[in-house]
Amino acid sequence: MSKKILLEKIDIPDIREYEVYRKSGGYASVEKALKTMTPDDVIEQVKTSGVRGRGGAGFPMGLKWSFIDRKSGKPRHLVVNADESEPGTFKDRYLMHHIPHLLIEGAIVSSYALEANLSYIYIRGEYMWIFKILEKAIKEAYANGWLGKNILGTGYDLDLYVHCGAGAYICGEETALIESLEGKRGNPRIKPPFPAVSGLWGEPTVVNNVESVSTVSWIINNGGEEYAKIGLGKSTGTKLMSASGHIKNPGVYEIELGMSVDEFFNSDEYCGGMMDDRPLKACIPGGCSVPVLPPRYLFKTANGEDRLITYESLADGGFVTGSSLGSGGFIVYNDTACIVRNTWNF
Numbered sequence: 001m002s003k004k005i006l007l008e009k010i011d012i013p014d015i016r017e018y019e020v021y022r023k024s025g026g027y028a029s030v031e032k033a034l035k036t037m038t039p040d041d042v043i044e045q046v047k048t049s050g051v052r053g054r055g056g057a058g059f060p061m062g063l064k065w066s067f068i069d070r071k072s073g074k075p076r077h078l079v080v081n082a083d084e085s086e087p088g089t090f091k092d093r094y095l096m097h098h099i100p101h102l103l104i105e106g107a108i109v110s111s112y113a114l115e116a117n118l119s120y121i122y123i124r125g126e127y128m129w130i131f132k133i134l135e136k137a138i139k140e141a142y143a144n145g146w147l148g149k150n151i152l153g154t155g156y157d158l159d160l161y162v163h164c165g166a167g168a169y170i171c172g173e174e175t176a177l178i179e180s181l182e183g184k185r186g187n188p189r190i191k192p193p194f195p196a197v198s199g200l201w202g203e204p205t206v207v208n209n210v211e212s213v214s215t216v217s218w219i220i221n222n223g224g225e226e227y228a229k230i231g232l233g234k235s236t237g238t239k240l241m242s243a244s245g246h247i248k249n250p251g252v253y254e255i256e257l258g259m260s261v262d263e264f265f266n267s268d269e270y271c272g273g274m275m276d277d278r279p280l281k282a283c284i285p286g287g288c289s290v291p292v293l294p295p296r297y298l299f300k301t302a303n304g305e306d307r308l309i310t311y312e313s314l315a316d317g318g319f320v321t322g323s324s325l326g327s328g329g330f331i332v333y334n335d336t337a338c339i340v341r342n343t344w345n346f
């Protein structure tokens with residue numbers, strides 16, 4: 001049984017509701033961070049955890065936070081990337097739909113670490129029902145003193161807004177997302193400057209994925225060192241996998257990084273093997289942007305080692321005999337699928 005961090009409370013009835021979430025220990029990380037830690041302490045814990053961004057690129061989260069420009073004196077922002085536009089990826093939707101307060105709690109602690117007083121959640125246009133769930137949850141957070149002025153009497157102020165996009169794949173790319181948030185067409189910007197120096201309205205901004213931000217509360221409650229004990233090597237912690245296609249059990253699963261592809265693919269606890277026991281043709285292990293793997297390179301690397309679900313192992317072999325963990329969108333095809341047609345569709 002893999003350790004659960006993000007989905008630990010998912011089976012508690014009505015966990016979407018504020019009262020239930022709070023009773024389950026929710027918002028404890030905000031109390032701990034704001035009352036007992038400095039923003040630098042929070043950044044240090046996230047660095048120690050080794051957690052890497054879950055939006056696709058896998059960039060170390062604490063390191064990204066440490067790049068934020070604090071010298072310019074300009075306002076800073078956290079922007080949560082809830083665009084989830086990568087085909088085959090539906091884990092952020094799952095989190096926000098079932099346990100929205102986990103994201104809001106993580107966004108408050110993350111904003112505090114960045115010393116941001118105005119932060120946003122940018123959500124794709126097709127997720128209108130989740131937009132409403134988040135708006136309600138944010139209202140509850142304001143009503144209970146977790147957002148707004150002088151949070152918990154600590155002098156820290158934070159406003160958090162949800163902004164709805166119009167539904168465009170490119171708006172998941174962080175600089176296009178920022179353009180869109182500013183009210184413009186979602187065209188990517190040339191980098192540098194990176195958003196940590198010049199982001200939203202030219203102000204220092206950190207963009208992080210929903211899953212990344214939702215992980216922060218556990219790290220603060222339990223410590224970065226505890227988090228770093230989970231997973232394998234530089235792939236610390238757990239990862240949400242969106243499993244779809246010709247498998248017996250499609251769905252969202254939280255796994256400890258380091259699990260073998262074989263276990264994830266064949267175990268009844270996860271994908272459960274091929275639907276109707278038809279032959280496997282190919283798998284895209286990390287969302288549509290990553291290379292397709294044929295069966296011989298899915299379970300073993302070109303060197304004959306077991307393929308593991310880590311950033312390193314899935315990338316072993318590069319774009320020829322390897323792929324990437326990407327956003328964790330695990331798409332499986334049986335022998336009836338046409339890879340050319342599928343690629344054309346993408």
Ligand SMILES: Cc1cc2nc3c(=O)[nH]c(=O)nc-3n(C[C@H](O)[C@H](O)[C@H](O)COP(=O)(O)O)c2cc1C
Binds near residue numbers: 058081086169175208
């Ligand atoms: C074309 C394109 C689309 C992207 N779409 C998403 C997306 O839907 N969600 C997301 O979190 N990141 C997406 N990204 C990655 C973001 O640019 C950015 O790296 C990410 O939000 C950073 O968060 P993280 O460090 O927590 O992963 C996309 C990148 C590209 C190039």
